[in-house]
Amino acid sequence: MNERARFFVSGGSGGIGAATCAALAASGLHPLVGFRTDASAAERIANRCGGMAVRCDLADEDSIAAAAALIENVGDLAGIVLAASPPPLLAGFSRVSREEFQAQWQVNVAGPHSLLQKLVRNCLQPRKSGVVLGILSAAMGGEGRTPARGMSAYVVAKFGQAGLLSVLGVEYPWLKVRSISPGYVRTRMLDVFDERFLEAQALSAPIRRPEEIAQDIVAELTL
Secondary structure, three states: OEEEEEEEOOOHHHHHHHHHHHHHHOOOOOOEEEEEEHHHHHHHHHHHHOOEEEEOOOOOOHHHHHHHHHHHOOOEEEEEEOOOOOOOOOOHHHHOHHHHHHHHHHHHHHHHHHHHHHHHHHHHHHOOOEEEEEEEOOHHHOOOOOOOOOOOOHHHHHHOOOOOHHHHHHHHOOOOEEOOOOOOOOOOOHHHHHHHHHHHHHHOOOOOHHHHHHHHHOOOOOO
């Protein structure tokens, strides 16, 4: 891979995104650290990783367009990691408001759709080369497991992102489209859960560290 290869990581200033930026740098790659509001954190991560901070609020079309234009101008984009996501909303199907549902859908599906339209067309398609990775969730179920109860908006939005990735791979057959579906990870997103619930979950499956997930992501990106 080109030693100047750059990867844009949405949500790169926290949790799994920040760990992914560090893992990319450790592999000799250059992260573009996407952030929504915490510019100082993104700048610190970018400085440590030899990358660059890029404001990209996936709920704001103007912000998405500006980020895509900046990334295109920087050049050498090799891939995109969709690491931004609101914390799970702990509410069952009948208790989720329209606004709460839309907030999850916007950051996991609609915003990434707009971002990918621009970056794939302007940065990856001219070379017919690139990779896109989405961070889904074990909460979606699968392999005999039902989707998690009590976080319906989050689960539906992750299924939406899975559909987005599937269509992307079909329409751009030269594009490498990947995903991972981690379980519970020690990030600030776990703050919405009661600690006793997390202790019970840990009995059946360990709660992983962001650095472990980041290694899985970089392995998928560099296959």
